[in-house]
Structure formats: structure tokens, C-alpha cells
Amino acid sequence: MTYIAKSVWAVLLSVTMAAAVQAQDIKNESKKVKAVIKQLFDGMRQGNPDMVAGAFYENATLQTTFTHRKTGKSVLHNGGAYTKFVESIKKKKPEDTYDERISKYVVQIDDNLASVWTPYQFYLNGKLSHCGVNNFQLFKSEKGWKIISIIDTRRRKKCK
Template sequence: MKKLILAVFTLLSFQSFAQQTEQDAIKQTINTMFNAMRKGDSTMLRSSFAKGIVFHSVANKKDGSTALEIENPNDFIKLIGTPHKGIYDERITFNDIKIDGPLASVWAPYKFYLDDKYSHCGVDVFQLMKTTEGWKIIYIVDTRRKDNCPE
């Protein structure tokens, strides 16, 4: 009986360690994206994305309605890689990471700064898939606002 209990605890510990390792790898992929933004490095940025990545933003319109905005990932990559004034500094908190085999979902509140000047906040939701090259971002949807920022 002691051996069975020990085996169960060992298996659970291994699964917990494997889950944590996967979460760390997922965080690294997302952090690579934000480091690339801060550096203005489009090659580094592209390395965190899977081919066919999709960008959306849920926007509040002036009339109070909500709209889904479709954004072009290539335009974003070009924006990051084009010399510009200021550092694009998006600061996130990893609130929730869910993993099912090769699919992961991440909920991450953020605050965006241009250099050290606050611009806006919201939540980023990332979908990632595990590839032979590691975790890659396949989908990003976000919200954006100036106040009532998540902590």
C-alpha cells in the first residue's frame, strides 16, 4: 500500500512539474513578443508567432456599442520593426494559463506605456500552440481603455 501511495505522489509531482515547465515555456514565448516590442525587433517578434496568426481587438465605440476590430499582424510587425520614437512597453500580469496538450490559453491584464508615459490598459488573451519549435502564438485578442485598469 505504501508503494502505491508513493507511486501516486510521484506521478502527481511529475505531472505538476511538467505543467509548470510548460507554463514557463508559454510565458517565455509571450515575454519574447513583449521584449521584441521594447527593442523594436521585428525578427524577434515574428519568432514568437505561428504562421497564420490572427489579431483582434474588442473596442468600445463612442456610441457605447462594442465592435470587433480585425487587425493585420503584418502591419503590427512592420510597425514594431520601423524606427520610431519611444519604447513600446506593454507590462502584463499572467493571471491564468490553461493547457490542453498542444493548445494553451493565457489571460493577461496589461498596462501600456510609451517610454515611461502611461497610454492605456486592458486585457490580452493569447492562444498558443505547441510546435516542433516550441510554443507559438496563434491568436491575440485584447481590450483597450484609459481607466478602470486591472491590477
């Protein structure tokens, strides 16, 4: 084997190994991102406001989009700061159950930013209430991955 051929093989091997390491890093980070989202929904199910709050980064926001039933117009509702959501979990009646079921996670990560698309069905007290898609934005801070924004769609019809 010539010197040039050996050099080409060495470069190809290095690139392949680097790509494998990077793919493994992304897979590990993806698991960490999913764990934060799971923490949020487990906290909702358990009625644990501290668990819910721990999934968010400071000043995180929540928004919802839907089609108005009477006018048929698209609406963007600003749910405000995540702290309002945490307060609603604190005020939840013990007999009420909030169960948001995620059917899959589509995770994209670049550096310290993650975007996650999650189709869901929401059950209130065991009955299907609505469905849609969540879009999470997460930031990797010194405390790990934290949710900085959630926007979701909501509909009562065509839920699978």
C-alpha cells in the same frame, strides 16, 4: 501489513508520484509559454521585428475589443495577420518606446494548447496610453510554443 494494504499503498504512492511529475511538467511548460510572451514584449520594447516575429506561429491573428467612445457599442476589431503587427514594429520611429507591462500570467495548458490571460498597461513614450487584458492562444509546434492568436481589451479609463 497485509498484501491488500501493501498493494493499496503501492498504488497510492504511484499515483502521488505520477501527479508530482505531471505538475512539474506543467510548471516547466508554463515557464516556456511565458517566455514566448515575454519575447514578444521585449521585442516590442527593443523595436526588434525579428524577435517579435519569432514569437508567432504561421497565420497567427490579432483582434481587439473595446467600447466605442461615441456610441457606447461593443466593437470587435480584426487586426489581421501578425505580419501587419511585425511591419508596424519595423516602421516604429527609434525615439518611440512601446512598453506593455504585464501584471500577472494566468496559464492553462492541455497537451499542445495553452491559453494565457494577462492584465496589462501599455505605455507609449513613457506615458500610460491604455490598459486591458490580453488573451493569448499558443500552440506547441516542432519549434516549441508559438502564439497563434491574441485578442485583447483596450480602455483608456479605469487603468490601475
